[in-house]
Amino acid sequence: METAFLPKSWPVDQILDDLDQHGFSIIDDAYPAEYIHALVEECMSNLNKFRDAAVQNGVISKIRSDHILWINDTLDVAQEHVQALEHLSEQFNRAFFSGIHEVEAHFACYNAGEFYALHKDNPQGKNGRVISAVYYLHEHWQADWGGELRLQDKNDVWHILEPKPNRIALFQSDLLHEVLEAKHQRLSITAWLRNDNAMW
Template sequence: MEASLVPKSWNVEQILDDLDQHGFTIIDHAYSLEYVHQLVKECTSHLNEFRDAAIQNGVVSNIRSDHILWINENLAIAQQHIQALFQLSQSLNRAFYLGIKDVEAHFACYNAGEFYALHRDNPQGKNGRMISAVYYLHEQWQDDWGGELHLQDKNNIWHFIEPKPNRIAMFQSDLLHEVIEAKHQRLSITAWLRSDIGLL
């Protein structure tokens, strides 16, 4: 995959229309199966480095129980996904004047029994997160394994989005959402398209 290009499987016009009408969009079959396999391998080979996401600066939160690993320049396969999102952000900026300047992301692992309660990624415009994007990178998923993204769109309609392999769920960062308890290990990359420079 060319790191500088939005993948051909991404229908940019549809993405822009969905975000405009509903505040979220779904991209299925986002990448080649070869890339998916490489990404899963990169993620799973670093699982021992993941940390408890509920602990931030020594403070324990009770709204989430997943584990994360921030993506930096050493994770070259995941960087290709970040570059694709950054390229897409140029189209988002032209369409919606979001002023996106950066993409920050982490791997996320939800083991059986783990969840993320209702929240907003950018409550009341308190940070630079404009668009959130969750990419499901596990290679298989069954309907009864839980782990759905439960999202309220900009029209106040609720949706259950299944974590199907090779799917991207993209939405406005100020929308209310949660991750339903997983019954099987669920792997993803959570990314934020930011109007400021992120932490990494």
């Protein structure tokens, strides 16, 4: 996949307008089929390295039950997605003066029965997360398999976003959201576009 520029399927003007008006945006049909297949293969081949996301520094969180693997330079296919988000960050910086200078990301696996309760990725501006980006990388999904993203937009309107294959959900990191219980294994990449002093 070519990442020197943003994928042509990404409607940048619409994304900017959606974020400005509502605080979130959706990109469907984000990548070519061959890239999705390679990304799923990379994710599945590394599932044995995923860790319980609820355990951090020996402390168990009760609000989440998914499993994650942080993306580094050894995960070449996933790095291409991170690079695309870096190019998108340049658009955000021009439009919103966001000051984004870094993208951090991890694979996430929600097995049947797993969830992530209501939370904010950047509560009260306590970290540098400006925009959150969830990419659904499974190749097949059915509406009754759960795992939806439930999100409150900047106008306090609630939305339920289905984890359709090859979809990216972008939203302000200070918005309240949750992942509803999955009834089937759900794979994704969660990323955060970061700065040190986000002003929204």
